[in-house]
Amino acid sequence: MKPALRPPTITDVATAAGVSPMTVSRVLNGRGGAGEETRQRVLEVAQALNYRPNAFAQSLKNDRSNTVGIVVPDIVNPFFPEIIRGAELVARPAGYTLLSCNVIEDPEREEEVLGTLLDKRVDGVIICSARLDDERLLHAIAPHRAVVLINRSAAKRHAGTIEVDYRSGVEAAVTQLVAQGRRRFGFAAGLASSHGGRKRREGIEAVLARHGLALVFDAPCTPDIKGGAEIAARLLPEAARLDTVVCYNDLIALGLMKPLERAGVRVPEDIAIIGCDDIPAASLVSPALTTLRIAKQDLGEMAMRMLLDRIAGRNAQQGIVIEPDLIWRATTPTL
Structure with a gap:
């Protein structure tokens, strides 16, 4: 059996391009320090070798993972996928990967998932309709860099909030x-x-x-x-x-x-x-x-924008209250 091919490293790119690993790093991170011909050669070699930077190593260096989590009580409930979709529409253009977590209406699992997201070094987390009691919820979110709660209140020092009235x-x-x-x-x-x-x-x-x-x-x-x-x-x-x-x-x-x-x-x-x-x-x-x-998709978009602001240290908007619209249909008497 042939050994599995290892992914290319920055050293492989440097050797193929005839430059130092430091030069490759500077080119790929857009820090300059190389002529145009060298820059183009490094980029072409990196593409040809299908080189991808080590995201985990970069996250350790930059103290950012460019990932955020969203926790929902039950993904089967049609209310929550639209919120996730709205959050994704904002997260992706901003350069963030969204990790969706389903806790199946279980407070114990909710607490466990929040710990797992912390271990994954997410930059922030959105929690929809948290089932944990106040004390356990605050304890679970305290170590996170940035938090937004949907349909739950909290002091602004703990989290941004979006509540439906x-x-x-x-x-x-x-x-x-x-x-x-x-x-x-x-x-x-x-x-x-x-x-x-x-x-x-x-x-x-x-x-x-x-x-x-x-x-x-x-x-x-x-x-x-x-x-x-x-x-x-x-x-x-x-x-x-x-x-x-x-x-x-x-x-x-x-x-x-x-x-x-x-x-x-x-x-x-x-x-x-x-x-x-x-x-x-x-x-x-x-x-x-x-x-x-x-407006469930709008709710997800608002939550993600608030979370990105909190990740960046901009906490000007701490809380939003949304008024639901009464849609009168046939299961109630005609108005």
Whole structure:
């Protein structure tokens, strides 16, 4: 068996070009110090040999890896790939490689991944909808050079933040439904560890309290279609007590709708349903889902720009709050 061919080194380029390794280094790093003929010869030889600089060695020398991480709770949820896409659109032109990490809604894995990214010497990290509690999250991000949190608050010395104002969005939707005569609200709350879930509940309860009402159904579930089906199983025996269900996200709402239909519960006549996120399927199901729309790609782009600023030591913009848009469709009564 032939031994594997080793990748070419800077010494190989220097020997083939008839110059010193120092000259090759200066040419490839754009530092000058060589005539035009020598520069062209070095570049041609490097290309012919398919020479690639040792990125790890360069990162040690420059204290930069030109990589950044993005951590999401569940890559299967259509909400998060669009955020990753937006982040990638900003990172790549800036010369950064984006490492995407899926923690499958597991706080332990989230903590482990943040440690792994630190070991990989990433220059910064974006964390979407962190599931760690405040103390563990702050401990995990403290060693990182630059951090941006999406849908989580933190002091500016710890991280830049971009938050969606779910509370005001839910308040607007519930206010409309109360004005239409809806009184018996339920909440399919998602994970108990979700910061955004707590904000949604606050929005519902604020409106209901103003009208002397209270939630008649409030249950946690996984933030996916299976979670919606589980909510349906719990909700159906007491469906007559409800006329509206606000869901943590669209996936839960979609998982809830089919069991209701099979049970003969009409949407929205018997129970109105509201989702959150406006994933593509929300407008394709029948009846089409009323939801809160977040510009997810824009969210990723904003987060990456903020992260690059923090990597560069420019921390002028510490926090952004985004207002979601209420998209009124057929799972709620006509306005």
